[in-house]
Amino acid sequence: MARIVMKFGGTSVADLDRIANAAGRVKRAVEAGDEVAVVVSAMAGVTNQLVGYVDKTSRVYDAREYDAVVASGEQVTAGLMALRLQELGVAARSWHGWQIPIRTNEVHGKARIEEIGTDNLDPRLKSGEVAVIAGFQGVSPRGRITTLGRGGSDTTAVALAAALKADRCDIYTDVDGVYTTDPRIVAKARKLERISHEEMLEMASLGAKVLQTRSVELAMNHGVRLQVLSSFEDKPGTLVVDEEEIVEQQVVSGIAYSRDEAKITLVKVADKPGVAASIFGPLADAAVNVDMIVQSVSSDGQRTDMTFTVAKTDLDRAVKTLEENRAAIEYEQLIADPDVVKISVIGVGMRSHAGVAQTMFRTLAEKGINIQVISTSEIKISTLVGEEYTELAIRALHSAYGLDTAA
Numbered sequence: 097m098a099r100i101v102m103k104f105g106g107t108s109v110a111d112l113d114r115i116a117n118a119a120g121r122v123k124r125a126v127e128a129g130d131e132v133a134v135v136v137s138a139m140a141g142v143t144n145q146l147v148g149y150v151d152k153t154s155r156v157y158d159a160r161e162y163d164a165v166v167a168s169g170e171q172v173t174a175g176l177m178a179l180r181l182q183e184l185g186v187a188a189r190s191w192h193g194w195q196i197p198i199r200t201n202e203v204h205g206k207a208r209i210e211e212i213g214t215d216n217l218d219p220r221l222k223s224g225e226v227a228v229i230a231g232f233q234g235v236s237p238r239g240r241i242t243t244l245g246r247g248g249s250d251t252t253a254v255a256l257a258a259a260l261k262a263d264r265c266d267i268y269t270d271v272d273g274v275y276t277t278d279p280r281i282v283a284k285a286r287k288l289e290r291i292s293h294e295e296m297l298e299m300a301s302l303g304a305k306v307l308q309t310r311s312v313e314l315a316m317n318h319g320v321r322l323q324v325l326s327s328f329e330d331k332p333g334t335l336v337v338d339e340e341e342i343v344e345q346q347v348v349s350g351i352a353y354s355r356d357e358a359k360i361t362l363v364k365v366a367d368k369p370g371v372a373a374s375i376f377g378p379l380a381d382a383a384v385n386v387d388m389i390v391q392s393v394s395s396d397g398q399r400t401d402m403t404f405t406v407a408k409t410d411l412d413r414a415v416k417t418l419e420e421n422r423a424a425i426e427y428e429q430l431i432a433d434p435d436v437v438k439i440s441v442i443g444v445g446m447r448s449h450a451g452v453a454q455t456m457f458r459t460l461a462e463k464g465i466n467i468q469v470i471s472t473s474e475i476k477i478s479t480l481v482g483e484e485y486t487e488l489a490i491r492a493l494h495s496a497y498g499l500d501t502a503a
């Protein structure tokens with residue numbers, strides 16, 4: 097007998113038939129004697145629709161009301177899942193974030209979980225009742241609904257698994273595991289039996305949507321046994337494990353991409369001390385996160401170009417902030433380009449192998465793809481290229497690093 101958290105994503109609960117299918121899986125676990133907490137997402141497409149409603153209704157962004165609206169998708173699924181389980185003869189009850197409670201900070205729209213109470217759930221799980229929890233939401237110190245950022249139901253699941261001391265946290269989704277890259281882009285992508293926390297963390301934060309970054313961080317810090325698997329097929333998925341548990345370590349284990357970034361170039365800024373601070377200070381004050389940065393060599397020692405990336409959703413705010421500060425920064429021209437993609441290769445093997453970056457640059461060059469910005473860390477290399485090259489670049493890199501399946 098084990099205690100498990102089973103999380104079903106949007107496509108796995110997309111309609112009543114799929115909710116019934118997921119409920120069938122829960123029932124089997126209960127019949128096997130397991131104590132089960134289920135975390136559900138909104139039905140596929142619902143969260144996007146709710147976000148659209150908010151955008152169309154109000155130009156004033158009030159994050160508290162955004163949360164009040166977008167958290168509702170998960171509430172519908174939780175109630176329907178509990179009803180379906182009851183129909184199958186399984187004792188079940190739905191739970192909203194505040195009822196548990198899942199306490200978060202007050203950063204509406206991307207709140208962080210601070211504490212989860214277990215007094216309500218613990219005895220019910222022990223008595224054999226299934227708890228069906230609305231993912232993606234929590235409650236702020238002031239008692240208002242918060243949401244955890246897009247894809248946040250993964251984080252609800254892992255945080256609950258940690259709080260409930262569950263033996264496993266199973267993330268059921270529309271792919272049967274974590275692949276070497278997005279299987280929707282590369283048909284030859286290979287499923288990984290295991291992936292290390294560090295690599296999964298990089299993959300997620302660099303764009304692989306299969307797990308929310310924060311969920312991987314929590315699993316790593318709390319020792320939650322995390323698995324990604326298919327809700328449609330019965331086969332083993334991918335285990336996210338400690339690095340030592342990986343037997344055959346590749347130099348590069350995966351490729352991720354993100355279309356969520358935009359590029360800004362400030363042409364001819366003064367090449368003098370303090371200029372970076374004059375650009376990035378106001379952006380930070382406007383809550384714009386800057387990711388990749390390059391400063392070109394100044395030809396005359398007077399002026400230089402500064403290029404950097406921000407989240408696409410922050411682009412308008414970033415441009416407005418820079419225009420307001422134009423006099424202090426002293427740039428000649430501002431060029432904003434949203435049509436870029438960040439492509440990253442990831443692997444802990446990079447720590448001990450040279451030449452990984454060179455392979456990336458050569459492969460892109462051979463395909464005639466211009467690299468606009470580069471950034472690196474210990475276990476990843478990211479390049480920014482034109483969005484139109486997304487598929488071409490990822491497929492070429494996937495082959496170049498020997499990641500393609502044999503078949």
Ligand code: ADP
Pocket residue numbers: 104105106107108137247268269270271273274275276277278279280299303304305306307350
């Ligand atoms: P859910 O609704 O179940 O949370 P998501 O859409 O958030 O599912 O995540 C699953 C999707 O992640 C897959 O359909 C796949 O297209 C995408 N994905 C991106 N990178 C990867 C990867 N490396 N391995 C598996 N899936 C990936």
Ligand code: ASP
Pocket residue numbers: 105106137138143144169231232245246247248249250
């Ligand atoms: N429904 C939310 C979203 O679409 C949370 C999730 O599915 O994980 O972002």
Ligand code: MG
Pocket residue numbers: 105247250305306307308
């Ligand atoms: Mg998801």
